[in-house]
Amino acid sequence: MGPSFKYVIIPASSFDAIQELSLEIPEGQEVECFLNKVKKHFSVTGGERSESQKENQKQLLIKQLGEAASNVDPTMLETAVNMQMVENISLLPNSAETSYVGVNMYCDDQAQMKGLELNNRASQLAQCCGKLIEVRGDAFLARVFDNEDDFKRMDLTIQEVSSSAAWVMKAHEMARRKEQSGGGYQAQKDFLDRLNKKKLRTDKGGNPPLTTEVRELSPAEIEKEEGNAAFKRGDWKAAIERYTSALTLDPKLIPALNNRALAALKLGMAKEAEIDCNLVLECEPLNVKALLRRATAREQQANSNTKHKYQEALDDVIEALRIEPLNKEAAVQKSRLLQLFEQERSVPEQKI
Structure with missing residues (x-):
């Protein structure tokens, strides 16, 4: 080389x-x-x-x-x-x-x-x-x-x-x-x-005005950016490692928590994703991304013994739509969850 x-x-x-x-x-x-x-x-x-x-x-x-x-x-x-x-x-x-x-x-x-x-x-x-x-x-x-x-x-x-x-x-x-x-x-x-x-x-994106200063990234933010780069190339495991490193440096770095949840979903780690989304929503109850990701995490955990997870997922999506009524992702997710929820309601509860 x-x-x-x-x-x-x-x-x-x-x-x-x-x-x-x-x-x-x-x-x-x-x-x-x-x-x-x-x-x-x-x-x-x-x-x-x-x-x-x-x-x-x-x-x-x-x-x-x-x-x-x-x-x-x-x-x-x-x-x-x-x-x-x-x-x-x-x-x-x-x-x-x-x-x-x-x-x-x-x-x-x-x-x-x-x-x-x-x-x-x-x-x-x-x-x-x-x-x-x-x-x-x-x-x-x-x-x-x-x-x-x-x-x-x-x-x-x-x-x-x-x-x-x-x-x-x-x-x-x-x-x-x-x-x-x-x-x-x-x-x-x-x-x-x-x-x-x-x-x-x-500019309809709500971006702040331009200034003559570019804010310096903190060590935690640098780790988060490296996590984003790993996520974009599809290396979910490396992304989680970088986001975890960022959160070790700054436990309240919300974007790192939210993105770690998404990387965890990619790896089928639904419980871990739900935990991260809970932490995000404790700080930012109106965070639509966290609501939709938690809904996905709860849906992935739902089965005949945990039908309540479908309802919890549906509740998250409904809350997301209340905050952003025109959110297409939330609308699609709601439609799918309603179908799944109705299907599961027709299945008898299994006894352990």
């Missing part, structure tokens, strides 16, 4: 965990291996451009080329328009001041045209580094050493995705020095004000 390096992906959806990944470096492909990986990701995610959007991009490209456009082969022009490219944003410049070690953010250069959603976390991180930008779609972070003579991929870990990370603070300091004489901070404030006003008009 050849050399590899660690990098981070910040998904556009705030419901998806930030992940730390690793990529092996093929011999002689230190520069392009990561770019090819990112291009492939962007080419298969985030939607496609319409024909009118492609035509608009083509006309923009012709305008940029000016007189030289008449000498460009039409086929090459079409290829350029359809080519997936990556926008490389330098968050921490690789200069002599940073010993030529920089951190870059890689985004889909067609994100705006594809209509991808605003990536709040990546936008906030970029703004912490002094970059007044809106990031759309998934974003990647990677560290490099590049002094124009030598190039090397270096590790960047999930623990470094915070406003207090050394590289972010250094980037912020460098941006502040550069902008001090030009009113950069007022420009940043104006930018964030405009962005938040637009979010108030378009």
Whole structure:
């Protein structure tokens, strides 16, 4: 196995965990291996451009080329328009001041045209580094050493995705020095004000306003994020181990409890899942996810000797629908439970 390096992906959806990944470096492909990986990701995610959007991009490209456009082969022009490219944003410049070690953010250069959603976390991180930008779609972070003579991929870990990370603070300091004489901070404030006003008009998800701070993950939250990553790849056992580690550090970390319950359900550990859901609901009685997961756990435990579990599961689903009347998952679960409950009622109780 050849050399590899660690990098981070910040998904556009705030419901998806930030992940730390690793990529092996093929011999002689230190520069392009990561770019090819990112291009492939962007080419298969985030939607496609319409024909009118492609035509608009083509006309923009012709305008940029000016007189030289008449000498460009039409086929090459079409290829350029359809080519997936990556926008490389330098968050921490690789200069002599940073010993030529920089951190870059890689985004889909067609994100705006594809209509991808605003990536709040990546936008906030970029703004912490002094970059007044809106990031759309998934974003990647990677560290490099590049002094124009030598190039090397270096590790960047999930623990470094915070406003207090050394590289972010250094980037912020460098941006502040550069902008001090030009009113950069007022420009940043104006930018964030405009962005938040637009979010108030378009964001129905109840997300908090953008700030120039990215809250640092606690050790427990880092473990929870690792659990989320394990869950997404289908490793339920590893996910439970990570969530348990998170809860050892912070017993009141509700998302870890709730997610551990779901991982337990995947492994058929219904009793354990019910216990976790009970703990969640003690703290958050209106937590619909916990209610539905407890309903599933109770349903899995129900049999001819424990018919009451069907009723308990049904009670959970009815409560979930009371809180969220339009919840489709709860409606489907209620319909199924009503059928099962009626079937079990017709079966005589077995005596032990």
